[in-house]
Amino acid sequence: MTAEYSAHHLQVLEGLEAVRKRPGMYIGSNGSPGLMHCLWEIIDNAVDEAVAGNGAKIDIILHSDGSVEVHDRGRGIPVDVEPRTGLTGVEVVFTKLHAGGKFGGGSYAASGGLHGVGASVVNALSERLDVEVDRGGKTYAMSFHRGEPGIFDDDGGEKRPDAPFTPFSEKSELRVVGKAAKGATGTRIRYWADRQIFTKDAAFQLGELETRARQTAFLVPGLELVVSDDRGGERNETSYHYEGGISEFVEYLATDAPVTDTWRIQGEGTFKETVPVLQPDGHMVATEVERTCSVDLALRWGTGYDTTTRSFVNIIATPKGGTHQQGFEQELLKSLRGQVEQNARRLKVGSDKLEKDDVLAGLTAVLTVNLPEPQFEGQTKEVLGTPAVRSIVSQVVRKELAARFSSTKRDDKSQASQLLDKVVAEMKARVSARAHKETQRRKNALESSSLPAKLVDCRSSDVTQSELFIVEGDSALGTARHARNSEFQALLPIRGKILNVQKASVSDMLGNAECAAIITTIGAGSGRSFDLSQARYGKVILMSDADVDGAHIRTLLLTLFFRYMRPLVEAGRVFSAVPPLHRVIVMNPGSKPNETIYTYSEGELHALLTKLQRAGKRWQDPIQRYKGLGEMDADQLANTTMEKSGRLLRRVTVEDAESADAAVRTFELLMGNDVAPRREFIMSSSDKLSRESIDA
Template identity: 80%
Template sequence: MVTSEYSAHHLQVLEGLEAVRKRPGMYIGSTDSRGLMHCLWEIIDNSVDEALAGHGSRIEIVLHSDGSVEVRDRARGIPVDIEPRTGLSGVEVVFTKLHAGGKFGGGSYAASGGLHGVGASVVNALSERLDVEVDRGGKTWAMSFHRGEPGLFANGAPDSTFTPFERESVLRAVGKVSKAVTGTRIRYWADRSIFTKDAAFNLEELEQRARQTAFLVPGLEIVILDERSAERNETVFRFDGGISEFADYLASDAGVTDTWRLTGSGTFTETVPVLQPTGAMVATEVERSCEVDVALRWGTGYDTTMRSFVNIIATPKGGTHQQGFEQGLIKAVRAQVEQNARRLKVGNDKLEKDDILAGMTAVLTVRLPEPQFEGQTKEVLGTPAVRQIVSTVVARELTARLTSTKRDDKAQSALLLDKVVAEMKARISARTHKETQRRKNALESSSLPAKLVDCRSNDVADSELFIVEGDSALGTAKLARNSEYQALLPIRGKILNVQKASVSDMLSNAECASIIQVIGAGSGRSFDLDSARYGKIILMSDADVDGAHIRTLLLTLFFRYMRPLIEDGRVFAAVPPLHRVIVMNPGTKPNETIYTYSEQELHALLTKLTKSGKRWQEPVQRYKGLGEMDAEQLATTTMDRAGRSLRRVRVQDAEASADVFEMLMGNDVAPRREFIVDSSDRLARERIDA
């Protein structure tokens, strides 16, 4: 019963790990799979911090078949001696006390991801069972916990009888090892009364995080062993190239520049409470150092890929280090564009951040003691002084690279400035076009390409734009379309391959410019899906090799410069028939027309007709192109909504799709040749017009 009375006896004080179990979302973000994975990161990051400090070069992560997960390392091992203030072993302090650990005083770790001292204890509080083994001092020490409470289990099963310690906790010595052998093994079973029923460890996400960590700590080997299936999959990650190799891995387009490395450091002071030997906390001004390491490169695309880290902890929502990076980047590039304004023909236009970030892949890492994060999930760095340090380092190092007199640096710098200015001009052009554009008025109709055969409807969702190959097909399509909601735009031959061309070349190409102008939503970063003039974009090309090539070129244009249309499922490929079979019926019964869409389908049909004793007109008509159909045939098979077939173009995986487009349409010939050779066995030779 809720009452209006409110006094001190209504206040509830949650002590120790009770607070974690009462409000788990405060510590791990959520209680679904995301929170379950966050618990695992907390344990893994402790081992990574040891590797970062130079202790241990291998971490093993085992997903057991019983739902538990185990993390093993060969680092120094958790301290097993008695902590004087609590009278407890170091192992028990780490796993049962909030805000306790080796990362506060600064003596054990110069820079670490674990900062709040709650990671291991939070995981323990949210576990049905947690077992820890430590190799240290020539012995193997062991301790078990049930929902954060130390004690003993009857056997190895998580649901076995648990007996808590009554008088004092015991860190058991369960074996002997060489004194040179040290390390920690932690295995835990998540408490299913805390987490949602469908919460599960995501192997793909785990591998992605492990790969990322291996990039950030060169020489560290991370092994993932999945024992949840009979196959026992094992994956090993190790990269010695560091973040330069990481940036190359993330980049999906051809390079305008090599991967550049920008490094530097700076110092700052901050006032922090420091624990004195007497136990008192005294506000003390300390000097901190911040190391900055950046790997970045620019490619021919316009997408930006940015990864930022603080002490190898990912900060997906950025923070002061990312703000400083962008500030230094803009300062350096703007200065160089201004110095080369005459060559670049910049005029009075000014670069914006998005112009510079277009096509950039960057990995930003900073290392500093005791960084300030916003929340336990550590997604945003809050230390104010880091912004200016990162900005200064990036501006200085990038300026040195852009003004270098080395031949390669000079050539790449010139290409980069050309790209940045082209992005700026494309943005200004698109904005001007967007501001002047209107739908369905006299002013607009005069600015659209004359060859556009528009529809009458103003309903965007119901309207369709057919991009038609050739003028001959256009003539037939005009008669076959429903002029109320179907518009036609003819293109001549094969358009520019935009995977190889620059932005300015694409915009100056008449066919590409016409398509972008007719769709009316801009291109690249300025593309606005809500401004698109048509609900469906349908590519209608001949059912031959040239038609397939034209369709691929068009899809390349849409993928690179109007991708939201594909992502929203608004781009389709028409499926015109390959054959027309006229089945002759006896007597006065009219003949039947059947269309087939492949050689296999034709042979199956003819076999069926033969078995049924039916005859057909010879020769069977084979359509070489859309222009060979009359209006009625084109409408029935390809344009009429009642009977046509359309293939929707989708992007399930943007990175994989980008790789495919780069292979098929990019500058590098070798992968394309290898693909063609490997795929030749699947080619239907009868489809080649030769």
């Protein structure tokens, strides 16, 4: 290491050096997954040729010497000279990054190869790579050693990666090594992975290869893939060939009894995007082009509960989904929700709504989309990123499902009815399971923690709806008991001011009856052991008097929550109730009933009185000033503070770590053990406080 850092310290990696320096960027890892990814790159190129209508058979051979060979019957890699580089097409494909025939030049309508790095990356990470091309009645050949073209001296005719290698010194040569049968075309690629790059335990996985070959055969009806394994001394050969396409794939994947037949959904849509297009003069110009995206989907529901979904883009598997899968799942949920709502009376669903898991239970689906130049997130192509595909897939699914559900055919109506019964049954089972879990949680908390006797609990076990009001004193409890909605609102009274936990030890806090009652009632523990998922209430609302003592109690409670139950605050589940300060009764003339208006501050009261005076309206004197919650009757408390339709709540939040640290410092200053800084703060800030704002 040196303190000097200038331009001569920078490195520029030329050609395939970058691939060998950082292989994980291109193939994900240097273990078995990366080794298999290299093989997928070569196989996918062969499959792209088959999808384009060139060749109907691909051979994949795992040789006993550790090499692998892929033989397709496509058009063959071009052997003529590429004008800008002066190199043959074979050398360009295997030595130049971002070079190929899949950048919109018209050779492929839709392909899995997009970045022009697949074959060249495999070449760079191979100790030896041999390619043979059948074109025009001739067989052309070229060899590479770690990406560099040259000639291996294969003594005795047996190909070995450690054979003497002579690189081309002046000009590369694409050799003609034989004659090809009349009309025969294709490419044979055999390579030995470089053990300088890959780990010792990296190996080709026959199971993964067979799964991929079977999957590809399903996706490309009529294509035959033959996998041969010579590594065990005897050749083990398996052929994969299907004519039924993805419908047959779904039947293969599904293991449970069917609820519906396999539904096939097909359609297409167009979208526009701006992409660089190569002009005849060699320049790239941003051009708006119209793309066509075709969608092919096969799905069926079974009696089981597992979900099996496979998604593909141009035959490339996208195991982590992307915009096409998002559009499919979103529209599937939306369409079935609509059907359930239309049949709500027959299905007896009440107010519950379907969730995605209800719809996906027992579903087996294969989704494929084909489009020119899709955008993947990274070279490994595990996630599709093209935004427009989401809406196209949604539109196709929406249209076809609507037609399926509105069909008058007996089989379609029967299957649609059975499907709705299944997803509604899943929804009811989920709701029942959640209710049972909440009941058990409350039961366990009651039995093991001995909930405080003064807790006035609610009936609902739905955490998302339930609310806990921490109220000040028994008088407020009496009023709140009549004002609350007992279905989802619970009450816990506290006596006066709780312990200042900022100055107390943990043992003192736990020994304090009021603090212990609050922690036990919430049921999620405290401190480091606090588990937000175990909280028994969705909202905790602090409801204290609108005076100085009430504010002090609220501060003490917030100190407890902030120090020992902070995740509850960070989740935005702690609130402060805002009871009114004044009640103004506006007198109306004649038989018209008087109007009651509540105000929440002195300034709001004066503004209201000024407005009424200008309008020539009178009000009852004296204006009622609430000193505490106990002065309000149940109806007033319900209308102003507890009913969701009329109340005002202040959410207590912690915006970020910086503000949290500031809050800790403020709590420490105002509530901590050190008296001198607090005295100094009060003395220095007293002139900023309005005496009129202090409630006397």
